[in-house]
Amino acid sequence: MITQFSRALLGFLAALGPAAALATVSPATPADRAADALAHDIYKELVDIDTTDNVTPAAQAMAQRFRAAGFAAADVQLAGPNERKQNLVVRLHGTGKQRPVLLIGHLDVVAARREDWSTDPFKLVEQGGFFYGRGTLDMKGPDAIMVTTLIRLKQEGFQPSRDIILALTADEESGAFDGVDWLVKNRRALIDAQLVLSGDEFSVVTEHGVPQFFRLVASEKLYADYQLSVTGPGGHSSQPGPDNPIYSLSRALQRLADYHFPFELNNVTRAYLERMTSIESGERQADIRAVLREPPDAQALQRFDADPIDRSAVRTTCVATRLSGGHANNALPQRAEAVVNCRILPGHTAEEVRQQLVRILADPKVAVRYIETDGTIVERAPAGGGFAPAPLPPQLLQPLEQVVGQMWPGTKVIPSMSEGASDAAYTSAAGLPTFTFNGLAVDRDDDREHGRDERVGVTSFYRGNEFFYRFMKAFAHT
Ligand SMILES: [Zn+2]
Numbered sequence: 001m002i003t004q005f006s007r008a009l010l011g012f013l014a015a016l017g018p019a020a021a022l023a024t025v026s027p028a029t030p031a032d033r034a035a036d037a038l039a040h041d042i043y044k045e046l047v048d049i050d051t052t053d054n055v056t057p058a059a060q061a062m063a064q065r066f067r068a069a070g071f072a073a074a075d076v077q078l079a080g081p082n083e084r085k086q087n088l089v090v091r092l093h094g095t096g097k098q099r100p101v102l103l104i105g106h107l108d109v110v111a112a113r114r115e116d117w118s119t120d121p122f123k124l125v126e127q128g129g130f131f132y133g134r135g136t137l138d139m140k141g142p143d144a145i146m147v148t149t150l151i152r153l154k155q156e157g158f159q160p161s162r163d164i165i166l167a168l169t170a171d172e173e174s175g176a177f178d179g180v181d182w183l184v185k186n187r188r189a190l191i192d193a194q195l196v197l198s199g200d201e202f203s204v205v206t207e208h209g210v211p212q213f214f215r216l217v218a219s220e221k222l223y224a225d226y227q228l229s230v231t232g233p234g235g236h237s238s239q240p241g242p243d244n245p246i247y248s249l250s251r252a253l254q255r256l257a258d259y260h261f262p263f264e265l266n267n268v269t270r271a272y273l274e275r276m277t278s279i280e281s282g283e284r285q286a287d288i289r290a291v292l293r294e295p296p297d298a299q300a301l302q303r304f305d306a307d308p309i310d311r312s313a314v315r316t317t318c319v320a321t322r323l324s325g326g327h328a329n330n331a332l333p334q335r336a337e338a339v340v341n342c343r344i345l346p347g348h349t350a351e352e353v354r355q356q357l358v359r360i361l362a363d364p365k366v367a368v369r370y371i372e373t374d375g376t377i378v379e380r381a382p383a384g385g386g387f388a389p390a391p392l393p394p395q396l397l398q399p400l401e402q403v404v405g406q407m408w409p410g411t412k413v414i415p416s417m418s419e420g421a422s423d424a425a426y427t428s429a430a431g432l433p434t435f436t437f438n439g440l441a442v443d444r445d446d447d448r449e450h451g452r453d454e455r456v457g458v459t460s461f462y463r464g465n466e467f468f469y470r471f472m473k474a475f476a477h478t
Contacts (some may be wrong), residue, residue: 197396316345
């Protein structure tokens with residue numbers, strides 16, 4: 001997942017000057033080295049298990065590690081809808097001074113074919129300063145780091161101020177409902193928490209290895225696909241009548257192309273733009289100020305809208321992504337279909353947007369229904385939406401800024417909104433405020449999530465491991 005603001009952020013960071021290049025790294029203690037070794041073993045174990053479909057062996061392997069590390073059997077639970085989709089939920093008990101925190105990480109990965117890759121995608125291979133393998137970045141690296149951290153805290157006898165729950169889950173990538181969605185609906189008590197931290201996004205965005213900023217995803221757009229369909233009587237193409245599904249659908253799609261969803265800011269995008277005004281200059285600075293005004297200046301907004309990234313930050317977008325129709329060259333079409341993909345601003349639901357599409361398309365012949373990635377037409381709207389993003393809790397931001405400052409001096413934590421489609425949708429929809437980050441550092445032009453030769457820098461992995469351990473101690477300290 002790539003967040004909205006990356007490109008604009010570059011300007012911001014150029015203005016800030018390079019972050020104090022490389023962090024002051026204190027020499028590794030024996031405990032650090034043991035933690036690195038443990039993280040590596042877990043990383044390897046996870047990557048070496050192909051979890052494209054079946055995540056249960058990976059969940060069982062991690063459960064075994066937790067029990068061996070001294071977690072009580074009752075605090076290590078496997079639960080899921082079938083034998084291939086077992087989710088692991090582990091609890092490290094705290095003093096109960098604060099309500100629990102839930103960490104989430106998905107165990108499943110996107111498919112990878114050996115012939116497309118330079119190495120075996122289901123073997124962790126260390127080569128030229130990188131770890132290669134499917135899921136190294138998305139997200140077995142972050143999973144291994146969360147598992148290592150929990151084991152490390154347990155073995156130190158660290159008593160957090162709140163229970164730390166870790167859920168390693170199925171089915172994020174396939175968009176089905178057997179992972180976090182299933183846990184929220186079927187095991188709410190087991191995972192109930194004050195807030196959720198998802199590790200499903202690397203945060204240290206680097207340029208040639210130099211940290212540029214630390215991205216904290218504090219809000220997500222809601223992802224929804226709609227099928228538009230029109231049917232007609234058909235007939236012989238030598239005698240066309242007025243009723244042609246292809247023409248009806250084309251006219252409706254043109255109305256959608258011309259439509260702008262309303263301009264809207266939420267506390268995350270507003271905070272982001274406000275930061276931008278202090279570092280941008282000239283017309284761009286004036287435009288952002290003018291856009292932040294109530295009501296926003298129309299001409300400034302027009303210039304803002306001309307940039308797809310700026311535009312997607314302040315409006316819901318819906319765009320036609322697929323089109324089909326007709327069945328023979330010499331027959332009138334009986335059917336025409338399109339798929340429209342929407343990225344919906346927080347505060348709105350998929351059903352609200354469906355009804356809006358019906359109004360925009362303005363033709364009762366055009367049916368608008370939900371469609372899943374595999375083409376299935378479904379009644380139920382995608383989960384989520386309907387409420388504004390939760391305010392950034394100081395109890396999260398303060399320790400995060402502190403530890404980011406230790407690990408990558410001079411690097412700013414920047415709240416941002418992502419374009420959506422992660423498990424955060426399910427937890428947010430269940431009323432659990434969710435924030436997404438992990439301490440892996442990745443060059444902005446080297447994000448190979450879902451791609452071939454997926455990789456994470458060796459140093460990046462170990463620093464990410466140290467970061468998360470320090471962060472959890474700072475966050476849940478008694
Ligand atoms: Zn992911």
